[in-house]
Amino acid sequence: MKNKWTLWALAAVLAMGFAAAEKVHIMWSGAITGPTSDAGKYYAQGIEDYCSWANDTGYVSGVEFVCETRDDQYNNANTLRNFEEAVDRGDPVFLGYSTGGTLQLKPLVQEVGVPFIPASYHIGNIDPPDNDYIFLPIASYSEQVIAVLEYIAKVSPGAKVAMAIHPSPFGRAPVEDAKKAAGELGIEIVEVQEMAKGLDYTATLKRFENKGVQYIVYQNVAGPVANMIKDAKRLGLKVKHAGAHYAGGPDLLRLAGDAAEGFLWVTAYYMPHEDNAAAKFVKELGAKYGRPADAIESVHYPSGMLAAAIAIEAIKEAGEAGKKISAESVYQALLKMNWPNKLAVGPVTYSKDDHVGVDQLRVLEAKNGTFLPVTEPFSSSLFRKVHYGK
């Protein structure tokens, strides 16, 4: 008899346990294979690991996160399918990836009202129309490029700059704002070149040289950038290189070797070799979940973590406010978010008019095979002036 009661009690405890641990799904759809997958695969691992960490440490009490990283192969149809599946399941938040996919989904995101956090920092994602539910984790490509232009204008006033960009909306994102900012800064953007998939960038580089270009600013992923700066070194060009978030990072150093020396890079994340809580946290998680060194050192790993962290933080805040976890409550929590996170150089702040999480950026320079910060975290006021006119 006693046995039977024990069983019942056990069952009751278990049932309560299950009832208490609400399962919350968070889906990410991005490129683990296909174009840009060199960034996407580490981004996915960052999301998975932050999620596991939140579950293992019981970060949000009473909530168990089920994080799915879906490979959409950089194909928008797959992204769309994944997003609709998440919406149908009632997911409170969705993590996106590509610029193309995010821009395509904008009207739908607006219609269904599910908060959407892309890996693409395209300013068009959060510009009207249909921009209420999209939140960038860090400052946009436009702001990143303007930040580096500001730095260039400070170091060498009146510099001639060329932009080398990815042949896609992702690459073209900052061009307009950069041109306007260059006018304000008194530097000249002499050419904007979309980087072909070629084996060799001699033709482009020689043309830049003929036009007296002093700096090349990249908005591309690290692979092609590495090839171009290696070619520039081979040709003996006296040109300096700079790039936005996806153009640089430890991946670039690994690929380009000492050709990357002096590369100016803008990002909102800390470097793994830095001595601070963020770097330690990232390395700790990477070790805990058995990631290879390449992943842990890649900047895309903490980027993925930050995206997942923002979603989880919003869910936590929605829960703490005593609301049921839904797209609407998470959205409200995001709108009020002011979270001093331990991944990026500044706090994640959102409001109705500000859909950019971490507003601060740092300029780093590659010296002796590592990226060292050359500025304090700052926010570009010039960007706000040229983009919003205020």
Add this chain to the structure above:
Amino acid sequence: MRNPWTRTGNYKTSYAQDTTIFATYSEQASLVVFLVGMLVLPRFLVRGDMQILDLILIYALAVLGLNIITGYAGLINIGHAAFMGVGAYTAALVAPHLPFWAVLPVSGLVAAMAGAVVGIPALRIKHLYLAIATLAFQLIFEWAVGHSPALEQGGAMAMPRVVFLGYKVGFKNHHYFWYYVTFVVLVLMAFAFRNLLRTRFGRSLVAVRDNDRAADAMGMDPGRTKVFAFALGAFYAGVAGALYAYWSRAVVIEDYSLMISIKFLAMAIVGGLGTLVGSFFGPAFLELLDINMETFSYAIKEIYNPPGVDVGSAIRPLAFGLAIVLFLIFEPRGLANWWRLLRSYFRNWPFKY
């Protein structure tokens, strides 16, 4: 006395009887049952399934077009997705000014013009050379879109939301609405496809495929036939492109890339080249395979996930490639052949033959 419900023997006494599409009443009846079944099917499916069903039907329409070009006329086309893209971009440009039912034929016609232009080299070159020319067209199309500011350089061009007879299409009913539109279009165009071979033009397509010199000697014009085949096939692709644009809510270049062209060829082959049912089986088989492999890949990830390698994601291209290779080696006539065998089994049932 002949039983009109089953085929008990050959009772045909005139040419008209011999060319009839439906040999027995049961074939007519099964078609009606099938069509009614397709009409009520959405009642039993959830939104997520509808999405996949829509995709399959739209691809089926495009594959029908490919089957005219490659299946009937024997012209290998590695640029079919580009025709679809021409239709989709046309749709994106005219959709703000026209109702959707007018957008579809307009997109088809513009794509047909593109098809005719691509077909012009067929006057002079054939076989492999023609295949490579269509490949070049595909790549030039992608490049041209990527350099056209009017087309957002390949970025998302949003499609307007459709209001039809006061019925507003939104998130909840989107896939249902486009299912019925696609279904109606598909039935009409499949009917045309089925009857194409019974026309003078259809016969000359096959004649040109089998031996264009001989066809020429018999008074057909192989050049004109080939150009027309490209135009007609591209028309199907163009309509499919417009439907795809509406269905995916925006037009982006990745949806009309070389990879998709290859997918269409694979669908046509797996389904059975030049067959009507194959045009449905092929897309259904490969899309469902892909989705199941995706689910399967998550299962694999749970069990086996070595660092730095993504075994799960590798499964999808692997399965796609293996499907093509295995079908070509073991069943080059595709799924349509299995369907034929199945039908002939039931036609004579309960007798063996």
Add this chain to the structure above:
Amino acid sequence: MSYFFQLLVSGIVVGSVYALAALGFVLIYKASRVINFAHGHFIAIGAFTAYALATSLGLSVWIAAALALAFTAIVGYFTERIFLKPLVGQPIISVIMVTIGLASVFGGLIHMTPYGSGNFSLPDFLPEGGVSFAGISVSYPQLLAVVFTGVFLAAFGWFFQRSTVGIAMRAVADDQMASMSLGVSVEKVFALAWAAAGVTAAAAGLIVGAISGLNLEGLVGIGLKVFPVVILGGLDSIPGAVVGGIIIGILENLAAGYLDAYIPGGGTGDVFPFLVLLLVLWFKPHGLFGTEEIERV
């Protein structure tokens, strides 16, 4: 003027890679009339095998390269044995599609290794810097590319002119029936052609690894660039592959150098070879050196 010559020189270097890639493609077509859409994947297999051997086993790059050439040859050989042999006599579309399917299979298999996504650089095995004169600079890997192509060309030239197997391969290309009746094993020749194509593809992959870097998509992309090359040179001509490769390489660079500034966004180098392809198809379908087909009813 140095601008023009620099473009010309780098065009020749890129063209050598194309030529080497096209060489294998032409070998297969010449022997067995198969268009190989998986050629880009052979290039990738060769390059990543060398990379894997050099980095994980710590072999010297030269030994790793030699082993990679051998391995890719074996892959080519068995590809023909297993997948192409059952399709002998099938229509062209089946043969095209099977190589497309194989491309996807190889892609999937490469994704099962750590090299499916991401960028990799071969360990440095050549001295830094390069040669430069009169304002034109060429790096050692680039010089190596040109030399490698020359060596391969000479080797294949000798192979086809002098060796028994090479002569048998030419005989099969010329007339299958006649060579069969003279005791040549056509099957063996087909498989050997694929193995030889594997070697040249791997060589092309290695050179790409040395001059730019390894990335699956980039390597596979070279498989597409082969088409304008072989159409220009002639599908079944080995000298055509080399001449076509170098011409396309130069045209690509000149287009990028002189036209990009006038096209918004540039990138003409990517599309120019395919425009050339269409023009060649229209005016000279059998290319510069290809055999003209004469049809009779």
